[in-house]
Amino acid sequence: DVKVTQSSRYLVKRTGEKVFLECVQDMDHENMFWYRQDPGLGLRLIYFSYDVKMKEKGDIPEGYSVSREKKERFSLILESASTNQTSMYLCASSHNKDGGSGANVLTFGAGSRLTVL
Amino acid sequence: AQSVTQPDIHITVSEGASLELRCNYSYGATPYLFWYVQSPGQGLQLLLKYFSGDTLVQGIKGFEAEFKRSQSSFNLRKPSVHWSDAAEYFCAVGSGGSYIPTFGRGTSLIVHP
Numbered sequence: 001d002v003k004v005t006q007s008s009r010y011l012v013k014r015t016g017e018k019v020f021l022e023c024v025q026d027m028d029h030e031n032m033f034w035y036r037q038d039p040g041l042g043l044r045l046i047y048f049s050y051d052v053k054m055k056e057k058g059d060i061p062e063g064y065s066v067s068r069e070k071k072e073r074f075s076l077i078l079e080s081a082s083t084n085q086t087s088m089y090l091c092a093s094s095h096n097k098d099g100g101s102g103a104n105v106l107t108f109g110a111g112s113r114l115t116v117l
Numbered sequence: 118a119q120s121v122t123q124p125d126i127h128i129t130v131s132e133g134a135s136l137e138l139r140c141n142y143s144y145g146a147t148p149y150l151f152w153y154v155q156s157p158g159q160g161l162q163l164l165l166k167y168f169s170g171d172t173l174v175q176g177i178k179g180f181e182a183e184f185k186r187s188q189s190s191f192n193l194r195k196p197s198v199h200w201s202d203a204a205e206y207f208c209a210v211g212s213g214g215s216y217i218p219t220f221g222r223g224t225s226l227i228v229h230p
Binding site for chain 1: 126149151153158159160161162163166168207209211212213215216217218220221222223
């Protein structure tokens with residue numbers, strides 16, 4: 001019954017490494033999101049995609065990029081990982097049916113906890 | 118711009134006691150309002166949502182929330198808390214004009230036996 005799958009639950013990387021976080025959804029949703037979650041700061045939006053090959057920056061895009069080549073897959077890329085990118089990363093998706101209301105109902109993956117040493 | 122405030126970072130209750138988690142929002146028109154729950158090490162799960170109509174909304178796991186426009190609030194309630202309710206709770210606000218809801222910083226619920 002898993003609908004949003006994040007391929008890696010736990011990753012440990014070294015400073016300067018390139019990191020790929022993968023997210024796949026099987027609900028045919030148009031919208032996909034990447035959030036970062038840190039204690040006391042809640043969820044902060046990194047990037048948002050509303051269609052294949054389309055993306056918009058969120059609140060904290062610096063140091064990150066994204067790729068959406070297929071509707072079901074949304075990848076988050078850390079070009080050169082740094083220790084301040086140690087965090088929990090959450091992927092989510094939503095659909096565009098029901099006008100705007102459906103688009104605001106997010107289905108989340110289980111999260112990817114990244115540690116950068 | 119829309120915003121959400123969850124005034125309580127931590128809430129501690131005894132098992133069997135009632136619970137109310139506070140959420141205040143800022144938005145000019147009628148908002149879409151949500152509560153999500155996050156168990157340790159997991160993603161967020163939708164508890165309930167409000168779009169329009171009846172201001173008292175029922176959700177999963179025995180939770181309910183009430184939309185009060187005059188107070189710009191959407192507080193989450195449960196009459197009797199179970200130990201398994203210990204988790205992080207997030208309130209979120211959205212609108213028809215945006216596909217991106219805004220989340221509060223979360224309230225951590227601790228349940229004592």
